Amino acid sequence: MDIVVSNKASRPLYEQISTQIKAAIMSGELKTGEAIPSVRSLAKSLHISILTVQKAYATLQEDGFIESTAGKGCYVSAQNQDFYLEEQQKKIEEHFTDAIEVARASGISLDKLINLLTLLYQEDE
Incomplete structure (x- = not known):
């Protein structure tokens, strides 16, 4: 290593x-x-x-x-993998919370937010 x-x-x-x-x-x-x-x-x-x-x-x-x-x-x-996955999930939740706040403040609907997430997630596949 x-x-x-x-x-x-x-x-x-x-x-x-x-x-x-x-x-x-x-x-x-x-x-x-x-x-x-x-x-x-x-x-x-x-x-x-x-x-x-x-x-x-x-x-x-x-x-x-x-x-x-x-x-x-x-x-x-x-126990490392479970801890790592939990840690990563917490980071994702923090980013999602920020994104949701911006979307709500901008009047972006949940459907549009989900579509955007889906597009971004599938972009690199």
């Missing part, structure tokens, strides 16, 4: 790390029970602070993607 971070990106380094590890888990590159790099080794390989990696791992653990075992390291959690 290769993790690449950039100081020039708009997102914080810890977020870049956690996003890439989540993606590796969801794609199957990292399997349930598989060890992920230690905090120290990842910090050293990326030339960043240990605290930054610890924050990324803490976020991953809070979201249920990894489990930490004292003295043994961090491993991919078995």
Whole structure:
């Protein structure tokens, strides 16, 4: 698993790390029970602070993607896919709420909004 971070990106380094590890888990590159790099080794390989990696791992653990075992390291959690899907659904709901507010304020009907969503969703298929 290769993790690449950039100081020039708009997102914080810890977020870049956690996003890439989540993606590796969801794609199957990292399997349930598989060890992920230690905090120290990842910090050293990326030339960043240990605290930054610890924050990324803490976020991953809070979201249920990894489990930490004292003295043994961090491993991919078995519950990760459900947590990820729930997280993505929350993001979609937030965007839908914003879109609905704009549609209501503009007088756009639910039918038109549904048609627009359908067109946009099918556009890249």
